[in-house]
Amino acid sequence: xxxxxxxxxxxxxxxxxxxxxxxxxxxxxxxxxxxxxxxxxxxxxxxxxxxxxxxxxxxxxxxxxxxxxxxxxxxxxxxxxxxxxxxxxxxxxxxxxxxxxxxxxxxxxxxxxxxxxxxxxxxxxxxxxxxxxxxxxxxxxxxxxxxxxxxxxxxxxxxxxxxxxxxxxxxxxxxxxxxxxxxxxxxxxxxxxxxxxxxxxxxxxxxxxxxxxxxxxx
Numbered sequence: 772x773x774x775x776x777x778x779x780x781x782x783x784x785x786x787x788x789x790x791x792x793x794x795x796x797x798x799x800x801x802x803x804x805x806x807x808x809x810x811x812x813x814x815x816x817x818x819x820x821x822x823x824x825x826x827x828x829x830x831x832x833x834x835x836x837x838x839x840x841x842x843x844x845x846x847x848x849x850x851x852x853x854x855x856x857x858x859x860x861x862x863x864x865x866x867x868x869x870x871x872x873x874x875x876x877x878x879x880x881x882x883x884x885x886x887x888x889x890x891x892x893x894x895x896x897x898x899x900x901x902x903x904x905x906x907x908x909x910x911x912x913x914x915x916x917x918x919x920x921x922x923x924x925x926x927x928x929x930x931x932x933x934x935x936x937x938x939x940x941x942x943x944x945x946x947x948x949x950x951x952x953x954x955x956x957x958x959x960x961x962x963x964x965x966x967x968x969x970x971x972x973x974x975x976x977x978x979x980x981x982x983x984x985x986x987x988x989x
Contacts, residue, residue, distance in 0.1 A: 817851040823942075830947045842943035849943075857935035864931040871924045878918050886911055 832838035846853060865872040885895060886907055895902045902910070919925035 817855060818849055820852065823849055823852050828947055829945050832944055838944040841946065841948060842940055844948040845943035845946050846939065848948070853939045857932070857939070860935045860938075861928070861931050864927060868923065868927055871922070871927050874918050874922055874924050875928075878915060881914065882911055 832841055865875065886904075889895065895907050919928075
């Protein structure tokens with residue numbers, strides 16, 4: 772009588788991987804989680820929208836210095852609301868220009884998949900030619916310059932940001948700060964561009980920069 776067949780073990784190297792690079796998927800998950808946490812952080816600090824558009828709080832500034840002071844105080848108080856409005860304006864502008872959105876998305880995907888998240892031990896091969904990390908970086912920088920300065924993407928982004936910042940400045944200048952939050956403004960840094968220093972956004976940028984620097988040193 773023939774002995775029954777015993778199950779044979781398969782080494783991990785021959786097991787199906789299920790598709791996809793685990794390191795790439797892990798990096799994408801980290802980036803996505805940090806973006807989500809940044810969005811949640813921004814929305815959690817938002818003031819009530821009814822307070823932002825309260826018509827009784829609007830008045831003409833008596834002087835230019837008073838207008839500048841209002842802009843500084845209102846920006847510190849409504850910072851998250853202003854960021855959300857500018858982001859919505861950017862999204863609407865890109866959605867209304869599908870070609871610009873496609874170019875910007877393709878450029879971002881190229882940076883992520885061809886340089887930032889590509890393992891350093893896997894060189895880029897195109898058309899049978901192997902490109903070094905420095906050559907890949909140079910090509911991506913050239914593509915970025917072409918997309919930003921030789922297409923409508925750069926002008927669209929700059930004009931939309933300028934329109935958003937103008938709207939923020941006008942709202943801040945004509946909305947009289949209320950006494951209930953004047954003391955709070957003394958502990959918050961001033962400056963119209965402070966929203967670029969959000970902690971969650973800095974964390975995501977630092978992670979990408981660290982990956983890029985390690986690739987350059989390698």
